Amino acid sequence: MAEKFIDKAGVDRLAALHLAIDAVRRGGTISLSGVYGGTADPLPMMVLFDKQIQLRMGQADVKRWIDDILPLLGDDDPLGVYSFATHRLPLDDAPGAYERFQEKKDGTVKVLLQPALRP
Known part of the structure; x- marks a missing residue:
């Protein structure tokens, strides 16, 4: 039961993203090239807003290439x-x-x- 729960609500997979949020300069951009976390993973929205961070993410544009x-x-x-x-x-x-x-x-x-x- 715990294994299924961690897929949806796990919060242990965000270390790299949190490090990027801490390291990016004010007004900087973080580009996510992977999939982070489950559906209930929290993000530090106030920090993102305060530092005016832009998040860029998306699926690979396979058809383009x-x-x-x-x-x-x-x-x-x-x-x-x-x-x-x-x-x-x-x-x-x-x-x-x-x-x-x-x-x-x-x-x-x-x-x-x-x-x-x-x-």
């Missing part, structure tokens, strides 16, 4: 994408792969999901 990146993902692998993956799993194992990545089990850094080939 598709045409530029796809040619680089050929068989010769110039970006080292294939060797960077620490695990290769069937697409059906995606839910478990997310859990392994979140918990950093078995050295999981990057998972390459491979769809099953149809006959």
Whole structure:
């Protein structure tokens, strides 16, 4: 029960964000490149307001970069994408792969999901 509770109400994952809030100059900008906390995580709104901090965040604009990146993902692998993956799993194992990545089990850094080939 506690494990499910921490996913929604956990407050232990904000250390980097709080450090950024403390470190940014007055009127500065903090850009979030990851996902922080659960749905009930508190933010120090008065500090953010007082320091006039701007928060920038959002999902990766994948569609914007598709045409530029796809040619680089050929068989010769110039970006080292294939060797960077620490695990290769069937697409059906995606839910478990997310859990392994979140918990950093078995050295999981990057998972390459491979769809099953149809006959």
